Amino acid sequence: MSALLEQAERLKLARVVGCEVDELGPLGEASAAELRSARRAASNALFGRHRSLFGKLAGTTRLLPTKLSAQFTQKFIGPTLAGRVASEMEPKQALALSERLPTPFLAQVCLSLDPGRSEAIIQAMPTELVIDVARELRANQEHIVMAQFADALTDEVVAAVMDSIEDPGDLLKIGFYIESKPRLETIISAMDDAGLARTLEAADQQGLWPEALAMVDGTSEALRARMANLIAAQPDAVIRSALDAAGREELWPLLADAVVLMADAGRSRLIALLDDPQWRRSLQAALAEQGADPAMLPD
Known part of the structure; x- marks a missing residue:
């Protein structure tokens, strides 16, 4: 799980400073939190240093007819610089320009x-x-970038975008990379149980249990309990898939949290599927770490 977050932060930092991930040097070994701090510092420094240039380019595009401005942006500014210049534009100007630019460029x-x-x-x-x-x-496959826009978009637009996504696995990947847990909670809470159940099916079919379990880590107890009970309601094969992933990916602390929050019937059902003795021992250890009642999963 931490490896996924660290890789995401390395990619985001590399894009800010304009290099490849493997060119980050010692920063490539930093933790996700350290990489996030470095990215924000680099972004602030780059923007502060070049803000006058961004402002001049925004002014140039404002002076040109919209059609010509779109051509100028594509041929001479390019998408990377255009992304930085955009912050110096008025919303009305940016909207008129965006309507003239092709979707791949945007x-x-x-x-x-x-x-x-x-x-x-x-x-x-x-x-x-x-x-x-x-x-x-x-x-x-720019799930990280999509996640970065969660805070800036309204609830209505986020809902419309989610409705347009056919593969629930994409929703898991995007949700995993949303940094703001309050925002993520708002988004997930707006989904019905059927939609969330489809993401669990995708976790099983696409090997996305790390994303599925970690996505709600840090959210409210009510949301985590809702997700836990949905896991317990899945077919046996799906639950076994989650247990197998917990063993491979060291997800037992996250699964233990879910077990604690499950309704009694769901917890009993999951425990009955602990076919592998190592699964039972690992889950018992994770529950003990959380201070759970040992009677919840007896020997």
Whole structure:
């Protein structure tokens, strides 16, 4: 789980400083929290140093007719720099320009766009355009980038984007990388049980149990209990898949939290599926670490 987060942070940092992941040097060995701090510091430094240039380029595009400005942006500014220039644009200007740019180009712009600095622009975009760009990002497997926009988009637009995503595995990957747990909780809470159950099926079929279990880690007890009971309601093969993944990926602390929060019937059902003695020992140890009642899973 931590390896996935660290890899995501390495990628985000590499994009900010304009290098490949393997060129990060000693930073490549840092923890996810350290990489996140380095990324934010680098972003602030780069933006502060070049803000006057970004402002001039934004001013240049404002002086040109929109069609010509779109051509200028594609041919001379490019998507990476355009993402940084966007934060210096007025929402009305950015909207008019975005409507003249092809969706693949806008998706590339998103890779360097800072959602925190560009929130007003992002919220000015029509829902259909956001959905089109999201489809392009999803097709490019840019789940990390999609997750970065969760805070900047309204609940309504987020719901529309989620409805447009056909593969529930994509929802798991995006949810796992959303940094704000309160925002993630709002998004997951808006999903019905059938939709969440489909993400658990995807976790089984696509090997995404680390994402599924870690996604709700740090959210409210009520949401974690809801997810725990949905796990317990899955077919035996799906529950065994979760247990097997816990053994392979060292997910027992997350699974133990789910077991503690399950209703008695669901917990009993999961415990009855502990076919492997090592599963039982590992879950017992994780429950003990959490201070759970030993009677919850007796020898």
